[in-house]
Amino acid sequence: xxxxxxxxxxxxxxxxxxxxxxxxxxxxxxxxxxxxxxxxxxxxxxxxxxxxxxxxxxxxxxxxxxxxxxxxxxxxxxxxxxxxxxxxxxxxxxxxxxxxxxxxxxxxxxxxxxxxxxxxxxxxxxxxxxxxxxxxxxxxxxxxxxxxxxxxxxxxxxxxxxxxxxxxxxxxxxxxxxxxxxxxxxxxxxxxxxxxxxxxxxxxxxxxxxxxxxxxxxxxxxxxxxxxxxxxxxxxxxxxxxxxxxxx
Amino acid sequence: xxxxxxxxxxxxxxxxxxxxxxxxxxxxxxxxxxxxxxxxxxxxxxxxxxxxxxxxxxxxxxxxxxxxxxxxxxxxxxxxxxxxxxxxxxxxxxxxxxxxxxxxxxxxxxxxxxxxxxxxxxxxxxxxxxxxxxxxxxxxxxxxxxxxxxxxxxxxxxxxxxxxxxxxxxxxxxxxxxxxxxxxxxxxxxxxxxxxxxxxxxxxxxxxxxxxxxxxxxx
Numbered sequence: 001x002x003x004x005x006x007x008x009x010x011x012x013x014x015x016x017x018x019x020x021x022x023x024x025x026x027x028x029x030x031x032x033x034x035x036x037x038x039x040x041x042x043x044x045x046x047x048x049x050x051x052x053x054x055x056x057x058x059x060x061x062x063x064x065x066x067x068x069x070x071x072x073x074x075x076x077x078x079x080x081x082x083x084x085x086x087x088x089x090x091x092x093x094x095x096x097x098x099x100x101x102x103x104x105x106x107x108x109x110x111x112x113x114x115x116x117x118x119x120x121x122x123x124x125x126x127x128x129x130x131x132x133x134x135x136x137x138x139x140x141x142x143x144x145x146x147x148x149x150x151x152x153x154x155x156x157x158x159x160x161x162x163x164x165x166x167x168x169x170x171x172x173x174x175x176x177x178x179x180x181x182x183x184x185x186x187x188x189x190x191x192x193x194x195x196x197x198x199x200x201x202x203x204x205x206x207x208x209x210x211x212x213x214x215x216x217x218x219x220x221x222x223x224x225x226x227x228x229x230x231x232x233x234x235x236x237x238x239x240x241x242x243x244x245x246x247x248x
Numbered sequence: 249x250x251x252x253x254x255x256x257x258x259x260x261x262x263x264x265x266x267x268x269x270x271x272x273x274x275x276x277x278x279x280x281x282x283x284x285x286x287x288x289x290x291x292x293x294x295x296x297x298x299x300x301x302x303x304x305x306x307x308x309x310x311x312x313x314x315x316x317x318x319x320x321x322x323x324x325x326x327x328x329x330x331x332x333x334x335x336x337x338x339x340x341x342x343x344x345x346x347x348x349x350x351x352x353x354x355x356x357x358x359x360x361x362x363x364x365x366x367x368x369x370x371x372x373x374x375x376x377x378x379x380x381x382x383x384x385x386x387x388x389x390x391x392x393x394x395x396x397x398x399x400x401x402x403x404x405x406x407x408x409x410x411x412x413x414x415x416x417x418x419x420x421x422x423x424x425x426x427x428x429x430x431x432x433x434x435x436x437x438x439x440x441x442x443x444x445x446x447x448x449x450x451x452x453x454x455x456x457x458x459x460x461x462x463x464x465x466x467x
Contacts, residue, residue: 019336069335071337071339072335072340073339073342098336100336103333103334104330109333169343171327171331171338171340171349172327172331174327176253205252207253208251208252213327213329214253214256214257216351216423217348217419217427218343218344218345219343219344220340220343223343231426232431232432234431235426235430235431237254238428242258242428242429
């Protein structure tokens with residue numbers, strides 16, 4: 001397969017970037033998108049050029065490290081997959097593929113396609129935890145009965161890998177799907193109730209401080225999320241927030 | 249000043265729902281101008297001279313429009329700042345509907361329409377009552393309304409505005425429930441009611457505009 005790649009190149013955070021065209025051949029349908037970029041980088045290194053930098057780690061869709069806005073969609077045109085799980089068979093010979101970093105003011109570009117997503121970590125740190133005594137007399141989590149439906153929904157919310165595709169997809173660069181998943185995974189469980197009021201208030205405050213946009217319920221995040229996190233989580237976060245605000 | 253994103257959103261949702269409710273009430277009164285002109289006259293007269301409507305409900309309504317617009321503008325400004333560098337290629341239609349992505353356009357047109365609507369009906373009414381200090385006349389409203397729709401340009405402008413209003417409602421009505429935290433087994437029903445309301449009410453207003461244009465009062 002022969003392709004033309006249009007890739008965002010940016011020397012460092014302070015530099016101005018631009019799109020650069022790279023023709024590439026010998027791409028197999030069974031390659032993952034990242035393997036295709038590996039091939040490109042080998043070619044660039046052999047020519048003595050600077051390789052294209054991009055984030056990746058597990059390459060099996062569970063770590064949330066890979067990103068990329070591919071042809072205008074985070075993680076590309078396939079659904080419920082991360083970029084590392086996207087196969088080149090989703091593209092056709094002769095295609096032009098536009099590859100950009102996830103764009104958000106809260107996600108500054110560090111180099112080429114790598115953005116700093118630590119804003120999501122700071123939201124998590126502001127309240128996405130439960131305080132448990134782990135000094136030796138820890139109560140087994142399974143000792144508290146939880147009904148199946150709640151456990152399932154909490155688990156669904158907890159599958160968020162924090163990749164930031166929701167922010168990248170949203171026309172407002174809103175992080176509400178991410179934040180709501182992190183709020184929901186505790187809001188649904190008894191262990192999460194003790195800190196429930198502070199949690200949602202602190203996490204929403206941090207989300208606002210980071211400069212993410214506001215949700216306008218377009219639903220783009222839900223469609224593009226590689227883990228299928230539902231908009232129901234945003235509604236739940238809103239309920240949690242309003243009831244926390246009323247409690248003061 | 250409301251600072252939290254979620255608090256601002258709920259202000260947007262509640263003011264929007266209030267305007268949705270008002271729109272329904274406005275339609276019920278207006279449709280009488282087609283089916284029962286006398287009723288239209290008496291209801292209009294009541295709305296125009298009842299102190300509760302004039303000095304309490306009318307200011308609340310104007311405040312509702314202003315709040316919805318100002319908050320929408322503040323949120324839009326924030327949203328635009330949240331993506332300082334735009335994508336070279338952004339495939340918005342791959343994951344979200346046009347109406348949900350363009351509330352600013354549909355809302356802007358509706359706002360411009362409200363300005364025209366004020367110029368057409370509200371300002372002359374204020375002038376009639378408070379500047380020219382004319383006597384009360386409970387029979388004038390129907391003829392005045394029908395006269396307004398004589399020029400074709402006004403009918404066309406009203407129709408364009410109602411189409412954009414329908415698009416605005418198609419997203420906004422159901423969306424306000426999601427913002428207020430309602431996303432459950434009733435959501436499909438809310439979405440269905442939204443579709444029916446968002447199409448039927450503006451269509452009704454379009455019908456009224458066309459009807460009055462085609463049936464002028466001859467002297």
